[in-house]
Amino acid sequence: MPNIKVQPSGNIYEYEVGKTLLEVLLEEGIFVDNPCNGKGLCGKCKVRILEGELSEPEDTERKLLKQEEMENGVRLSCLVKPETDLEIELMQKERKHQVLTGGYIPSFAFDQDIQKIVVEIQKPTLEDQTSFEDQILRQIPKASLELGCLQMREFVSGQVTVVLHGNQVIQIEEGNTTEKMYGVAVDIGTTTVVCTLIDMLTGKELAHASMINAQKHFGLDVLTRITYELEHPEDGVEKLQKALVNSINEMIEDICCQAEVSKEWIYEIAVGANCTMMHMLLGVPATSLGRSPYAPVFVCGKDIKAKEIGLCAAEGARLYCLPSVSAYIGADIVAGAYVCQLQKxxxxxxxxxxxxxxxxxxxxxxxxxxxxxxxxxxxxxxxxxxxxxxxxxxxxxxxxxxxxxxxxxxxxxxxxxxxxxxxxxxxxxxxxxxxxxxxxxxxxxxxxxxxxxxxxxxxxxxxxxxxxxxxxxxxxxxxxxxxxxxxxxxxxxxxxxxxxxxxxxxxxxxxxxxxxxxxxxxxxxxxxxxxxxxxxxxxxxxxxxxxxxxxxxxxxxxxxxxxxxxxxxxxxxxxxxxxxxxxxxxxxxxxxxxxxxx
Amino acid sequence: MPNIKVQPSGNIYEYEVGKTLLEVLLEEGIFVDNPCNGKGLCGKCKVRILEGELSEPEDTERKLLKQEEMENGVRLSCLVKPETDLEIELMQKERKHQVLTGGYIPSFAFDQDIQKIVVEIQKPTLEDQTSFEDQILRQIPKASLELGCLQMREFVSGQVTVVLHGNQVIQIEEGNTTEKMYGVAVDIGTTTVVCTLIDMLTGKELAHASMINAQKHFGLDVLTRITYELEHPEDGVEKLQKALVNSINEMIEDICCQAEVSKEWIYEIAVGANCTMMHMLLGVPATSLGRSPYAPVFVCGKDIKAKEIGLCAAEGARLYCLPSVSAYIGADIVAGAYVCQLQKxxxxxxxxxxxxxxxxxxxxxxxxxxxxxxxxxxxxxxxxxxxxxxxxxxxxxxxxxxxxxxxxxxxxxxxxxxxxxxxxxxxxxxxxxxxxxxxxxxxxxxxxxxxxxxxxxxxxxxxxxxxxxxxxxxxxxxxxxxxxxxxxxxxxxxxxxxxxxxxxxxxxxxxxxxxxxxxxxxxxxxxxxxxxxxxxxxxxxxxxxxxxxxxxxxxxxxxxxxxxxxxxxxxxxxxxxxxxxxxxxxxxxxxxxxxxxx
Ligand code: FES
Ligand code: FES
Structure with missing residues (x-):
């Protein structure tokens, strides 16, 4: 296999012939801006070729590059398919950890709510009968335990791994499991639902799935679905919720399978969606969103147990729903505004x-x-x-x-x-x-x-x-x-x-x-x-x-x-x-x- | 019906002939100390008779009173059955609000976690589409809403009553329901379980029920029940929990029926119990409590949703489990030590x-x-x-x-x-x-x-x-x-x-x-x-x-x-x-x- 040397890091990677240079780089977790998703439209995926041969640029590429850039060896990585050994230079500063494919992402530091800490549980003695819970709390002061962590759990001694969400202990696992920590990012659109499996230790995207929003059976657009709720007061809300939850559960199965990860290691699911989809996901009636004056029941971000709405992940997994502004400015737009750092x-x-x-x-x-x-x-x-x-x-x-x-x-x-x-x-x-x-x-x-x-x-x-x-x-x-x-x-x-x-x-x-x-x-x-x-x-x-x-x-x-x-x-x-x-x-x-x- | 005038308040109450004076007073919510539960054993239920006729004291009563007291008209209220108009004077300082029958209770101020606040939800307009949730949060700053309050709830305008547990909104009711606020105090003994319905607005005890602990089918004592858990790893914990939860639910039905109160108005249940019963109530394996060195899984107090363990009360009702110290010093003893104010x-x-x-x-x-x-x-x-x-x-x-x-x-x-x-x-x-x-x-x-x-x-x-x-x-x-x-x-x-x-x-x-x-x-x-x-x-x-x-x-x-x-x-x-x-x-x-x- 040919290889590619990437400057300024100097790292060398082997690659398979047949892919675009952009694909090769993204698969190695190297960030290259690609807002148009590698369609040759945005002109942002520039790299400079230092060594090696590539085919001559075609019209699309010429149109997006300045004369001066072409003279300096700059190419659009989504439009070139390398075949031989290559040395290139990245033109954007590489942003640490940011390896999510398919969109612009600002620089930010990892600071997950989810954390894992290993504690040692002493075998109790007659002189020290400290409870299982207190042994954990002494090693992690400020933490508090959810009851679920203790149910169906006998007193075990030895190493246990405590899964924290903020200061809340949401799960306790036997042995040292700190190497497993996954999350899922979900985008629920009216038409499609997208799920991405993230390794929460590295921030890497491991697998990706998308499917048509299963709510389409209840109507193609938001209003028809709200009407369905209105016309089925007994179970409309529940059915619409189930459709979404089942779709997400299916995709979680899928991405876990792709990445060979057990869904028991998924501790948090974060969801962006428009305001109606968010109401429907959480089982909150959306009827007021469907008629003037379009007042939502809620807009705040929500942080609940994933299993509260039937999502299948780790027993204590959390669900975070991004905040909305109003009926028609949903969490998807807040997410967008944030990603673009509009507030700054x-x-x-x-x-x-x-x-x-x-x-x-x-x-x-x-x-x-x-x-x-x-x-x-x-x-x-x-x-x-x-x-x-x-x-x-x-x-x-x-x-x-x-x-x-x-x-x-x-x-x-x-x-x-x-x-x-x-x-x-x-x-x-x-x-x-x-x-x-x-x-x-x-x-x-x-x-x-x-x-x-x-x-x-x-x-x-x-x-x-x-x-x-x-x-x-x-x-x-x-x-x-x-x-x-x-x-x-x-x-x-x-x-x-x-x-x-x-x-x-x-x-x-x-x-x-x-x-x-x-x-x-x-x-x-x-x-x-x-x-x-x-x-x-x-x-x-x-x-x-x-x-x-x-x-x-x-x-x-x-x-x-x-x-x-x-x-x-x-x-x-x-x-x-x-x-x-x-x-x-x-x-x-x-x-x-x-x-x-x- | 004859009546009784109670000094120092001067209040007058009618009473039915046939009951002891102690019973008459307690039913009116007047606190008279009665540690032996009116059995003529403790000698604490003294009152002074100012006016009216009573039968002469018998031996039991004479034995418990001093000569000087008898000369001053002091009688044991549990041993006299009045039949005519009477004026009496209480000998203990009446403690405000403290009307729980059947035991000593120190003076304390009411400061319930549960509170009800009425808010006005404005009909939304095109100019002001503030969400239902935000309208509540603006009127009750610092509060946060549980998702459950919003599920199955359409946007309603007008008066709604918000039920708070601390800063957490646990329930939202249409209209003004501030007059209804009940709680249940539960004591789970190995042998008997006792439930008392409390009007949380006044602190009054409204009804009372007790029954044999339904876990007796799994063994009369704590150890036999723990052994049952050990021998039935698949469902022992669950069965023991169900037995307790069902008993409490039955008694809640009973006390609500007695007091003509809907269980939908019960917002908190507080439980005292020994450490094993507490583990079993919460579905936490108690096996480590049954063998040396007797280390509990937990001892801290627990504050969870009542429905999490299947208790039937208001949808958002809370369950508070008192803290324990160790396997054999349970929450019942902590409660006792607290009631006796040992720490002071x-x-x-x-x-x-x-x-x-x-x-x-x-x-x-x-x-x-x-x-x-x-x-x-x-x-x-x-x-x-x-x-x-x-x-x-x-x-x-x-x-x-x-x-x-x-x-x-x-x-x-x-x-x-x-x-x-x-x-x-x-x-x-x-x-x-x-x-x-x-x-x-x-x-x-x-x-x-x-x-x-x-x-x-x-x-x-x-x-x-x-x-x-x-x-x-x-x-x-x-x-x-x-x-x-x-x-x-x-x-x-x-x-x-x-x-x-x-x-x-x-x-x-x-x-x-x-x-x-x-x-x-x-x-x-x-x-x-x-x-x-x-x-x-x-x-x-x-x-x-x-x-x-x-x-x-x-x-x-x-x-x-x-x-x-x-x-x-x-x-x-x-x-x-x-x-x-x-x-x-x-x-x-x-x-x-x-x-x-x-
Ligand atoms: S990614 Fe947009 S032009 Fe290459
Ligand atoms: S209540 Fe104990 S003697 Fe009367």
Whole structure:
């Protein structure tokens, strides 16, 4: 096997041919920033090649690198597949311990709530009958024991390992088990649930699983599920909770199996989720979240026994639920804001999580304002005539040129539909080539010459005009599809502008715009700007941060201080209800207008 | 109905004819000391009659009152049954709020852990979507909510009542429910379990139930039950726990029904019990308590959710288990020591709880020493040839005179056996009249003249001599019975003396000797001293304190400060293992000798 020498550490690793350089490095636990998850979109995964041969850069890579960088041997690690011995230099300072893959993560020190301490239990004698519990408490002053640690436990002497959560003894194990300490970071989205197994001693990610949220049987969106609760007062809450809990338990089995770890060694589970999912996970009725004025039952972070809601891990394992701000600014957004360290920003930073709901947080000179806007599911590929999720066979990028329509299909298969990033790209292109006007309507066919390369791209279906994305696969983009994107655009942009207005700052005052969320990571800057979701003025300031909810859960798992700071952050975030702001309707309709091209 | 005017308050109460004056007063919640539970034994229930007629005092009463007291109108309230209008004066200072019947109780201020606070939940609006939880937390800063309070609870607005346990919100109720706040004080003895329903707003005892400990199916004594655990590793601990929990649940039903209170309003249950019972109640294996060196798994007080062990009360109700000191100095003794305020004694006070195990605590100038001695069940009427529990038909007192043998039978029935206080009285009488010698043997028949009134009281059965308690009922006291009492006496007295020796104080330095426990209350001073269980020198210093374990549980229920002080007290009590002290065997055999009479 060829090997790779990594500077500045000088460490040498063997690697298998066939993987990208980014994959090779991440698998060795070497941190390389990769907000777009190695898709060649973000341009952040730069490394400098010191020695060794690589194929010449292609267009995508050239576009993302400056001339000067290329001359200095800089490459995008996600776009190169090394085959021979190599020496490289990392361009970011390596952050200690931070090996979670798949997203931006700020520097932080490990300071787990979970700790293991070995104590020696003396065999009692007639002269010293000190109880089992007191022998532990004498060796760990300030600790207190949960009853569960003593139940079904006889007096054993010799070495025992005490598992602490803060000052609370949550479990006692015979012998020295300090080498086993695992946790799970969970991100519950309305659509997908993701679980990551973490070695809590090193902070390393050991295994990863994701699945469709099993609540889909009760409705695809949050509101339908809340309606299910309302209509099934006897057991709706319980059924929705069970669906989530069972999914997580299944994934815990899976990741434990992958990493060959017993789930008895999992002592903490940290969860990021939107506010409704959090209510449902904990078995708290979410009905008030489903109707105006959208008041949650709770928003604070929760720290309970994992088994209280039926999660299967160590007997005494804890569950930490990240704090939310309001019904529509959930713990996923607090996690994101924290991961981006918005509370520490001295300038003006805007954070956007794009999904069915767009959540926006503005950090302006230390003040935090947030809002949520109903973008609809178009940007996730739903509610679109040929829409589909981002899976194999989905068109994820489109280019219209004089010679025709080009697509990029996930898995390089024949296209079977179009996903969120694809539909956004189409709209951007339609605007660019002038097939769609800024009010959102297709141009009339009679405005085009038959000789125009665009003429055969449109067709009329009764009174409705449609864009023929693929004749062969009968993939069309309808006027309705454009309207869906337009509504999403209006919702997000109006939230964006309303926050700026509320904070009294101008567009040019913005220092950074951070794009977060599972879906956001797949929406390239030119599409976002080209469709006007994000104003052109901030294009240069876009930063992608990946799945920051999962990262937030990971950080909470690895640090008690992070938990405290997140709670603090959640309290500082002022929520602004868009529907209740002055002139919002007018702002929204102005924001529906697509940007002028040329 | 006639009425009774009580000075110094001047309050007037109607009463039903047929009850003793003590019963009338206690039912009205007026505290009158009654350590012997109104049996005419302790002489503590004195009141002064100011106006009205009562029957002349009989012998029992005359014996317990001084001439001077009788001249001043003092009577024992448990021995008089008033029939007409009466005016009386209480002789003890009335202690505010302290209305628990059946035992001595020191003055203490109410300071319950449980509190109810009414808060107003605002209907949310688009401008103010504050969560249900946060609305509560804003009105009760420092509080934190248990998840259980939010589960199955929709967002309700209007008045809600928050039930706090310290700073923890354990339950939330719609409307204003501050008038309902109940608790249960439980005393779990090896033989009987006692539950008392307490109105936690007033501290009043509302109802009372007791039953035989359902664990009797697993063995009559603690050791047999521990053996059951050992022999049934799969479910022994669980079965023993269930037996206790079910008994308590049954009694909770019963007392709630008596007082017409819903068990949903019971927010705290406080339990006093010996160390083994406490382990078994909490489902903690007690096996280490059953074999030398008798080390408990835990001794600290425990504060958990009542439902964690299956107790039925309010959803969020708490269970407080009083702290123990060691395997054989349980929470019942800590409660007793606390009720007697041993930790505050400036002089030398000895506390004895007499039962199958005799537990002794010596408070000497602020230092607390304790020990436990295996007295055997004789003083509870068990292991005695004609023995029985103190129930109807049991001989509870015996006098031998020249004209024959007199007995007092519980319920004034024909005697069917003899209970603990009876057997002790017999032995005292046999010693007094010289039928038993101080080494514990019956005198030889040939030492008596046929004309001696005692001659026909003894008979020979083969080589064994027996005392004929009742010819008609064939009740005999055998040499073996005497030996049982002698063993109990040797055990208790040796513990008593060993503690004095360890503390370096003399008998005459003792200021008080307190007799506690369910059984102790029924053992009159002359029997205790006449048999030598208690040295004659301290006869004048005897004080009866009743069931102090139940009283301790009551006090813990009514005051967080009491709980803290009890934990502190338990830590201060130094346990001395008699078997491990020097020359104990010799001391024990010396203590077997009965006292010299005349
Ligand atoms: S990770 Fe390589 S370009 Fe984003
Ligand atoms: S209560 Fe009356 S003598 Fe004891």
């Amino acid at each position: 920003e001295s300038g003006n930073v805007l954070f956007i999580d794009i999904g069915t709901n767009g959540e926006i947080v503005l950090s302006s000179h230390g003040r935090l304002l947030c809002c949520s806007c109903a973008a609809g599911p178009a940007l996730e590929g739903m509610n679109i005539s040929s829409g589909m999720r981002a899976a194999e066979g989905a068109i994820e990028d489109v280019t219209i040129t004089e010679s025709g329509i080009e697509w990029k299909v996930i898995g390089n298969e024949k296209p079977i539909g179009i996903c969120g990033s694809g539909i956004l790209a189409v709209v951007k292109e339609l605007l660019r080539v002038g097939l769609v006007r800024k009010e959102g309507a297709f141009i009339k066919l009679n405005k085009l010459e038959e000789s125009d390369y665009r003429f055969h791209m449109l067709q009329e279906n009764g009174k409705k005009r449609e864009f023929i994305l693929s004749e062969e696969q009968k993939l069309l983009i309808t006027q309705g599809d454009i309207r869906q994107v337009q509504l999403a655009k209006g919702a997000i942009l109006s939230g964006f502008l309303a926050l700026l207005k509320k904070a009294g700052i101008q567009m040019e005052d913005l220092d950074k715009v951070m794009i977060a969320g599972q879906f956001g990571a797949h929406l390239p800057a030119d599409s976002l700007v080209g469709t006007g979701i994000i104003p052109k003025e901030v294009q240069e300031k876009l930063v992608y941060v990946g799945n920051s909810s999962k990262t937030g859960a990971y950080m909470a798992l690895m640090s008690a201080k992070v938990k405290r700071e997140m709670e603090e952050l959640a309290r500082q975030m002022d929520y602004m209800e868009l529907g209740a702001t002055e002139n919002y309707e007018r702002l929204f309709s102005e924001c529906l207008i697509f940007p002028n091209v040329k | 004694e400036s002089g030398n006070v000895l506390f004895i709880d007499i039962g199958t195990n005799g537990e002794i605590v010596l408070s000497s100038h602020g230092r607390l020493l304790c020990c436990s001695c295996a007295a055997g069940p004789a003083l509870e009427g068990m292991n005695i040839s004609s023995g029985m529990r103190a129930a109807e038909g049991a001989i509870e007192d015996v006098t031998i005179t020249e004209s024959g043998i007199e007995w007092k039978v519980i319920g004034n029935e024909k005697p069917i056996g003899i209970c603990g206080s009876g057997i002790l009285a017999v032995v005292k009488e046999l010693l007094r009249v010289g039928l038993v010698r101080k080494e514990g043997a019956f005198i030889k028949l040939n030492k008596l003249e046929e004309s001696d009134y005692r001659f026909h009281m003894l008979q020979e059965n083969g080589k064994k001599r027996e005392f004929i308690l009742s010819e008609e009922q064939k009740l005999l006291i055998t040499q073996g019975d005497i030996r049982q009492v002698q063993l109990a006496k040797g055990a208790i007295l040796s513990g008593f003396l060993a503690l004095l020796k360890k503390a370096g104080i003399q008998m005459e330095d003792l200021d008080k000797v307190m007799i506690a426990g369910q059984f102790g209350a029924h053992l009159p001073a002359d029997s205790l001293v006449g048999t030598g269980i208690i040295p004659k020198e301290v006869q004048e210093k005897l004080v009866y304190v009743g069931n102090s374990s139940k009283t301790g549980a009551y006090m813990a229920l009514m005051s967080a400060k009491v709980k803290r002080e009890m934990e502190e007290l338990a830590r201060q009590m130094d346990y001395m293992e008699l078997g491990a002290t020097e020359n104990y065997e010799r001391l024990f055999s010396e203590c077997l000798i009965f006292p010299n009479v005349k």
